[in-house]
Structure formats: structure tokens, C-alpha cells
Amino acid sequence: MDRKTFLKTAGAGAGYMLTPSVITSCVNDGISSSDLYQNPLQLPGGLDSDILQAAPSNLMIAGKYSLDGLRFNESLPGPTIRKRRGEHFQIQFQNDIGQESIIHWHGMIVPPEMDGHPKDVISDGSYSYDFQINQRAGTYWYHPHPHRITGPQVYRGLAGFFIVTDEEEEVLNLPSGEYELPLVIQDRKIDDSGNIYYDPSMPERMMTGYLGDHMLINGVPNPYHEVHPRTYRLRLINGSNARIYNIAFRSRTPFTVIGTDGGLLPQPVQTTELLLAPGERADILVDFSDGFSGNSAELVSKEFSVPSNGGMMGNMSQMMGGAGPEQGSEFPLMEFRINCDSSSSSTVDLPPQLSESNFPAEESAVRTRRIELDMEMMTGHTINGRLFEMLRVDEQINQGDTEIWEFINNSAVPHPMHIHAVQFKVLSRSGSRGLLPTETGWKDTVLVMPGERVRVIMTFSAEEGLYVFHCHNLEHEDAGMMANLEIV
Numbered sequence: 001m002d003r004k005t006f007l008k009t010a011g012a013g014a015g016y017m018l019t020p021s022v023i024t025s026c027v028n029d030g031i032s033s034s035d036l037y038q039n040p041l042q043l044p045g046g047l048d049s050d051i052l053q054a055a056p057s058n059l060m061i062a063g064k065y066s067l068d069g070l071r072f073n074e075s076l077p078g079p080t081i082r083k084r085r086g087e088h089f090q091i092q093f094q095n096d097i098g099q100e101s102i103i104h105w106h107g108m109i110v111p112p113e114m115d116g117h118p119k120d121v122i123s124d125g126s127y128s129y130d131f132q133i134n135q136r137a138g139t140y141w142y143h144p145h146p147h148r149i150t151g152p153q154v155y156r157g158l159a160g161f162f163i164v165t166d167e168e169e170e171v172l173n174l175p176s177g178e179y180e181l182p183l184v185i186q187d188r189k190i191d192d193s194g195n196i197y198y199d200p201s202m203p204e205r206m207m208t209g210y211l212g213d214h215m216l217i218n219g220v221p222n223p224y225h226e227v228h229p230r231t232y233r234l235r236l237i238n239g240s241n242a243r244i245y246n247i248a249f250r251s252r253t254p255f256t257v258i259g260t261d262g263g264l265l266p267q268p269v270q271t272t273e274l275l276l277a278p279g280e281r282a283d284i285l286v287d288f289s290d291g292f293s294g295n296s297a298e299l300v301s302k303e304f305s306v307p308s309n310g311g312m313m314g315n316m317s318q319m320m321g322g323a324g325p326e327q328g329s330e331f332p333l334m335e336f337r338i339n340c341d342s343s344s345s346s347t348v349d350l351p352p353q354l355s356e357s358n359f360p361a362e363e364s365a366v367r368t369r370r371i372e373l374d375m376e377m378m379t380g381h382t383i384n385g386r387l388f389e390m391l392r393v394d395e396q397i398n399q400g401d402t403e404i405w406e407f408i409n410n411s412a413v414p415h416p417m418h419i420h421a422v423q424f425k426v427l428s429r430s431g432s433r434g435l436l437p438t439e440t441g442w443k444d445t446v447l448v449m450p451g452e453r454v455r456v457i458m459t460f461s462a463e464e465g466l467y468v469f470h471c472h473n474l475e476h477e478d479a480g481m482m483a484n485l486e487i488v
């Protein structure tokens with residue numbers, strides 16, 4: 001489907017292309033749900049076992065799409081893990097998928113042998129995880145991390161939420177229970193027979209990554225969810241292989257960003273749109289009692305531009321793009337149907353200060369590392385000119401040191417860069433984009449657009465040992481856009 005057809009199809013529903021002329025607070029005024037959203041949103045259940053089993057399963061999605069899938073504990077997404085800071089986490093990862101795998105707890109700071117380094121893959125049997133949760137409350141997640149095959153394993157269904165709570169967050173009385181919705185957004189390609197398939201072409205492997213033409217939330221295409229006219233907390237994960245979303249409401253209703261990768265922001269930030277790259281998380285508050293016309297609140301990915309980094313390579317990435325809508329196209333995500341008759345109205349009083357964040361001062365950095373991101377015709381995407389090698393130490397860091405890393409994207413495609421074993425603060429970004437609302441908080445993944453230089457600062461306090469950093473565009477990662485960092 002080309003972009004034009006896609007947008008036409010997406011716009012075929014009743015009503016939602018209308019510009020709201022009157023903003024009312026929850027009145028059933030006839031502008032109601034569109035035909036596009038026909039599938040009820042599913043919410044993953046909690047983990048109730050000390051085994052996390054990955055196994056194949058053929059699935060029907062929304063009654064019409066088939067997926068040759070992989071699931072954790074027969075759940076899609078995987079069961080949600082909820083732990084409190086200070087608790088111990090113990091689990092047996094049981095690998096029954098018939099190929100190598102290992103689990104990475106994305107955003108969690110854990111000992112090296114618990115981190116899911118690709119050298120620790122198992123091809124069957126089980127791997128014991130046992131670590132203490134010693135970090136801020138936040139929306140973390142887990143997914144496989146084997147070298148070369150992370151993309152297909154995540155795509156086929158292996159990913160889940162890992163939610164950490166703590167006292168600092170609890171005193172805020174944020175919406176919880178049914179008013180807290182974990183939402184993982186993933187795009188998928190579906191062929192004419194309704195099969196969800198993973199088959200990246202050479203240009204998709206080498207340039208854009210695998211961009212789907214159907215957007216799934218918690219494994220459901222075109223979902224709707226009924227909400228009360230009150231404030232909800234949405235925990236968003238971009239669990240896509242390559243696609244970046246520009247989260248917004250079609251009505252341009254503002255929402256409040258309260259957290260990101262490493263938990264609560266220092267202060268809440270109001271916005272009408274928010275870029276979210278693969279691997280990144282956003283914790284947002286949405287008040288469904290105000291600012292939506294009628295009883296429908298439609299979440300979309302708003303159009304955005306990907307800076308072209310000059311000449312031939314930029315044009316080539318455009319030409320060689322996959323079959324799905326291009327990176328940066330607008331498309332619908334899901335609909336919240338506001339039940340105006342319900343009485344459970346409640347708003348949230350946020351304090352001006354959400355959390356204590358002691359970001360390291362720039363002067364405390366003992367060195368700056370330049371991390372060059374390049375694309376070479378024969379090699380592919382490289383970090384400082386090299387592809388991943390399992391045991392080669394690329395960056396050696398003294399434990400306890402504070403460093404600045406400068407990511408320089410010399411290529412023509414975006415790279416969301418993820419560093420294991422730390423949370424960092426984004427210091428600056430060259431060009432006109434500036435910092436995003438989420439970049440006022442702790443991050444473990446940062447989007448570096450073509451031509452940009454992004455500086456981040458962090459203190460390496462994790463246990464000594466070998467960890468990785470890599471591009472979270474999973475096709476780039478699988479093709480070798482990954483490197484080792486050793487804490488000594």
C-alpha cells in the first residue's frame with residue numbers, strides 16, 4: 001500500500017476528519033466513534049509465575065490476521081511484571097522457541113550476567129535471572145537480545161512491560177488500576193491473505209528498517225477502549241522495530257508528559273505532540289473530561305519530518321523505503337470512547353515538582369566520547385566505523401566515572417541509540433529540534449536524527465563487566481549496529 005492509499009483508507013471512517021469547532025466537556029453530540037476502530041483493546045495480565053517461557057504459537061489477531069507468533073507465557077504482549085524498588089526479582093527464562101535467545105530488561109540497571117548480553121544466549125533449556133530492583137519507579141520493558149535475530153523475535157511477539165513502583169511516585173496518587181493503561185505500539189506488515197509477516201528486503205535491512213503498514217497496540221489492530229471522563233495515565237512503549245511515532249490526539253488536545261524511560265520527569269510538561277522512537281517510553285496523563293469534541297478521543301501519529309542528511313543517501317533511503325507508510329507519515333493509532341454518562345469524574349492535582357532528579361553536572365564529566373554513526377555501502381550501519389563483534393571491547397569505562405557521549409549521525413536515517421547499564425540525561429541536540437519534553441528526564445534511549453549531534457551525560461555505577469550499546473532500530477541492531485562497553 002502506498003502512502004496515499006494508506007491515508008485514504010485511514011481517513012475513511014465517519015467524522016474524524018472534521019475539525020472540532022466547539023470544544024465541549026463530554027457531551028454526546030453525535031460526533032462519535034469511527035468505523036475504523038472495531039477491536040477492543042487488550043491489556044496484558046500480570047506475571048504470576050517464576051518461569052517466563054518463550055514458545056511458538058500460531059495466533060489469530062482480531063479474528064482475521066494470522067501470526068506465526070512467539071509468546072511469553074502464552075500472552076501477547078508478555079505478562080506485565082510489577083515490582084517495587086528494593087524487591088528481589090527472580091525468574092527462570094525457559095527458551096522453547098527453537099533458536100537462540102536471551103532476555104534483556106530494557107532500562108533496568110542489573111549485573112552484567114543478568115543484562116541479556118548476546119554472548120549469554122541459550123538455544124534451549126533455561127537461564128536464571130536474579131537481581132535486586134534498585135532504581136527509580138518507571139515504565140521499563142523486556143524483550144529478547146540475541147545477536148542478528150532480535151528483530152524477528154520481538155516482531156513475532158516477544159516483549160512485555162516491566163513496571164517499577166516506589167514511594168516517591170506513590171505519594172503523587174497518580175491514576176491507577178483501570179485508570180492506568182500500559183500501551184505498547186508496534187507496526188506490522190500484513191499480506192493480502194491476512195498473514196502478519198517479517199521479511200525485510202535488502203534496503204529495509206540496510207536503510208530504513210522494517211516499517212509496517214498496520215499499527216497494533218498491545219497486539220490489537222485499530223483498537224478502541226472505553227474510558228470515563230477523567231484523567232488517565234498512559235504508559236506508552238514504542239515496541240516497534242523501526243517506526244517512530246509522533247504521539248498526538250487528532251483534536252490536538254494537549255496532554256501532560258510526566259515520565260519517560262527512567263521514570264518521572266522533574267516537572268510535568270504539557271504538549272500536543274511527542275516523538276517516540278523505538279525503545280523509548282512516555283508516561284502521559286490525559287484528561288478525557290476536557291478538550292475533546294464529542295465522545296471520541298483519537299490517538300494518532302502526527303506527521304513529522306525526517307531531516308535529509310544531504311544528497312544521494314537521503315534520496316536513496318526515500319526511494320528504497322518499504323511498502324508501509326514512510327517514516328513520518330500521519331496515521332491513526334487508537335480511539336478512546338468517552339462514556340459521558342459515567343460519573344467517575346476525577347482530575348489529578350499534580351505538584352509543580354514530580355520527582356527529585358540529581359543529574360550529573362557537565363563539569364563532573366571526566367571525558368567526552370565521540371560515537372560516530374555511519375552508513376557504508378558494503379558494510380551497512382556502523383558505530384565508529386565498525387560492526388558488532390561479540391567480545392571485542394569497544395569502550396572501556398572506569399566504574400563510577402561520569403562521561404559525556406556525543407552521538408554524531410552522519411547517515412541518512414534516524415538512529416535511536418540505547419545504552420545498557422545506565423540512565424542518562426540528554427544535554428543538547430544540534431539543529432532546530434531542541435530537546436523533547438521526555439528529554440527533561442532520565443533516558444536510556446535517545447533519537448539521533450540524520451545530521452544531528454546529540455550529547456548525553458551519565459555516571460557508570462553498574463557492576464563491572466561487559467554490556468552493550470546499540471541502535472534500537474532492530475534491523476540496524478541485527479545487522480551489527482551494536483558495540484560493547486566494559487565497566488572496569
Ligand SMILES: [Cu+2]
Pocket residue numbers: 381414415416471472473476477481
Ligand atoms: Cu539505527
